[in-house]
Amino acid sequence: MTFFLITSALKVFVVVNLILVGVALLTLVERRVCAWMQDRLGPNRVGPQGLLQPAADGLKNFLKEETSPAMADKALFILAPVVSFVPAMLTFGVIPFAAPLPTRWGIVPMVVADLPVGFLYILAISSLGVYGIVLAGWASNNKYALLGGLRASAQMISYEIALGMSTVAVLLLAGNVTLSQVIAQQQRGLWFVIPLTLAFVIFFVSALAETNRLPFDLPEAEGELIAGYHTEYSSMKFSMFYIAEYSNMVTASALMATLFFGGWDIPFTTWDSTGDPSVVKTLATLIVFGAKTFAFLFTYIWVRWTLPRFRYDQLMALGWKVLLPLTLLYITVLATAIWFLRIRLGWEYGKLMAGALGGLNLVLLIALLWWLDRGRIVSGSVAQEAA
Amino acid sequence: MAIGVKVMKRPTQQTSYLRATLKGMALTFSHLLRPKVTMQYPEEKSSKDWTLSSRWRGTHRMLTDEQGRAKCVACGLCPQICPANCIKLVPGEDEEGHRYPLIYEIDEFRCIFCGYCQEVCPEEAIHVGVHYENSEYSRDRFVYDLERLTAQTHPVSTLWDPSDPKGE
Numbered sequence: 001m002t003f004f005l006i007t008s009a010l011k012v013f014v015v016v017n018l019i020l021v022g023v024a025l026l027t028l029v030e031r032r033v034c035a036w037m038q039d040r041l042g043p044n045r046v047g048p049q050g051l052l053q054p055a056a057d058g059l060k061n062f063l064k065e066e067t068s069p070a071m072a073d074k075a076l077f078i079l080a081p082v083v084s085f086v087p088a089m090l091t092f093g094v095i096p097f098a099a100p101l102p103t104r105w106g107i108v109p110m111v112v113a114d115l116p117v118g119f120l121y122i123l124a125i126s127s128l129g130v131y132g133i134v135l136a137g138w139a140s141n142n143k144y145a146l147l148g149g150l151r152a153s154a155q156m157i158s159y160e161i162a163l164g165m166s167t168v169a170v171l172l173l174a175g176n177v178t179l180s181q182v183i184a185q186q187q188r189g190l191w192f193v194i195p196l197t198l199a200f201v202i203f204f205v206s207a208l209a210e211t212n213r214l215p216f217d218l219p220e221a222e223g224e225l226i227a228g229y230h231t232e233y234s235s236m237k238f239s240m241f242y243i244a245e246y247s248n249m250v251t252a253s254a255l256m257a258t259l260f261f262g263g264w265d266i267p268f269t270t271w272d273s274t275g276d277p278s279v280v281k282t283l284a285t286l287i288v289f290g291a292k293t294f295a296f297l298f299t300y301i302w303v304r305w306t307l308p309r310f311r312y313d314q315l316m317a318l319g320w321k322v323l324l325p326l327t328l329l330y331i332t333v334l335a336t337a338i339w340f341l342r343i344r345l346g347w348e349y350g351k352l353m354a355g356a357l358g359g360l361n362l363v364l365l366i367a368l369l370w371w372l373d374r375g376r377i378v379s380g381s382v383a384q385e386a387a
Numbered sequence: 388m389a390i391g392v393k394v395m396k397r398p399t400q401q402t403s404y405l406r407a408t409l410k411g412m413a414l415t416f417s418h419l420l421r422p423k424v425t426m427q428y429p430e431e432k433s434s435k436d437w438t439l440s441s442r443w444r445g446t447h448r449m450l451t452d453e454q455g456r457a458k459c460v461a462c463g464l465c466p467q468i469c470p471a472n473c474i475k476l477v478p479g480e481d482e483e484g485h486r487y488p489l490i491y492e493i494d495e496f497r498c499i500f501c502g503y504c505q506e507v508c509p510e511e512a513i514h515v516g517v518h519y520e521n522s523e524y525s526r527d528r529f530v531y532d533l534e535r536l537t538a539q540t541h542p543v544s545t546l547w548d549p550s551d552p553k554g555e
Contacts, residue, residue, distance in 0.1 A: 041425040
């Protein structure tokens with residue numbers, strides 16, 4: 001018990017600090033990648049290659065004046081950044097980030113809390129983040145902030161459905177919501193991205209919307225709403241929204257890596273998941289997990305500096321008219337296929353079943369792309385002519 | 388949305404969001420690896436693509452003769468022509484009747500860097516220079532006296548030559 005408490009406390013400390021440092025570095029990565037994509041160099045003055053830029057930014061935010069709008073609802077105004085910051089920090093807790101670490105006193109699983117409810121916990125807690133944004137928009141007593149908060153609530157609730165539905169596919173295949181079990185199942189066969197390609201695509205798009213990143217950054221929409229829900233915030237309160245946004249990104253990327261890309265599993269080898277745990281294995285899997293997460297983070301940034309923002313009605317149309325029916329249809333097809341393979345043919349999840357489902361997904365994906373390419377799901381400024 | 392607006396029928400490859408997205412992603416990624424155009428200013432002041440023009444009209448410079456005296460003969464043409472009225476000149480005369488400036492001051496804040504003083508100068512004494520970094524800690528440091536004007540070492544402006552308008 002003591003061992004459990006001590007290791008848990010240590011893990012919480014390490015993970016929270018790693019996320020904060022990761023978020024700080026991510027802001028730098030974001031700015032530099034953005035600059036490179038625009039043929040610039042980006043911030044490279046503070047420290048080697050600009051590595052201390054986040055520290056300078058943080059210091060600046062601590063020292064800046066804290067403004068408080070005269071007509072704002074003081075209590076909610078102060079509460080809002082906390083409400084958005086805390087869930088962002090909490091969600092990473094259930095994601096396993098490496099193979100178990102052996103110590104002299106016992107084996108330490110490399111996850112803060114391997115909850116049986118697994119990714120349901122992430123869905124539940126990350127939904128709380130929207131309260132922070134809506135409260136911020138409301139409490140600021142500012143038109144733009146309120147519009148940003150409204151958009152945020154509509155957007156996050158709409159895309160949460162598609163996001164949750166796409167994880168149902170993972171549940172069907174893994175038979176468990178505990179993330180360590182999801183990873184174990186993927187180690188048995190292939191990564192879920194192959195048998196569940198479409199679910200991954202839907203999850204990725206919804207995750208972009210859930211974290212308020214371009215092309216779905218309507219709550220912020222600096223061209224239309226100044227800065228959206230955090231217009232009235234300054235100093236460290238603003239910084240907390242910023243950290244919350246980026247740590248949500250980190251969690252979403254880590255979750256994508258865990259659900260669809262095998263988590264800390266090293267591809268093309270069973271060395272990491274079989275045999276006795278060792279320190280080398282823990283480190284190697286940690287690096288692999290970090291690389292997978294970073295790949296998704298890079299994609300986030302890449303998408304942000306490529307695509308323009310959706311219009312509000314386009315956003316809603318995509319969420320409700322395309323993604324939601326698509327996931328429901330997909331789950332039906334997938335459940336039927338899994339039922340057929342597992343019950344009628346008696347297969348267990350392995351490479352063969354993953355491959356068969358992968359084939360099905362490939363067909364579905366091609367059909368979807370063919371349809372997306374022709375049917376203009378995102379209508380232009382003019383409604384399509386009635387036929 | 389808008390009512391009664393005619394929508395052109397276009398081929399799929401022109402209207403497909405999917406292809407446009409992929410094309411855009413490829414484009415931004417290719418830019419990620421291209422050489423950057425940023426000039427790292429304090430270290431790098433010119434690159435092979437960009438240098439300050441030799442016609443640049445910047446901080447003034449007073450040229451000197453062999454004895455190190457200012458070439459200025461205090462004729463008064465430059466304060467006369469100066470549209471910003473930034474040149475202060477008090478002429479003096481030595482025993483042999485040579486005129487020289489007792490006080491010659493240029494207020495770089497008032498100056499509009501038109502270069503008329505250089506154009507009008509019969510002795511080719513006062514020049515505008517190819518130089519732009521003149522920051523100071525106090526405002527009064529921007530009034531350059533004769534000593535400071537002669538101490539400048541940057542190249543002088545070639546100005547615009549009417550017989551060679553393109554600078555060839």
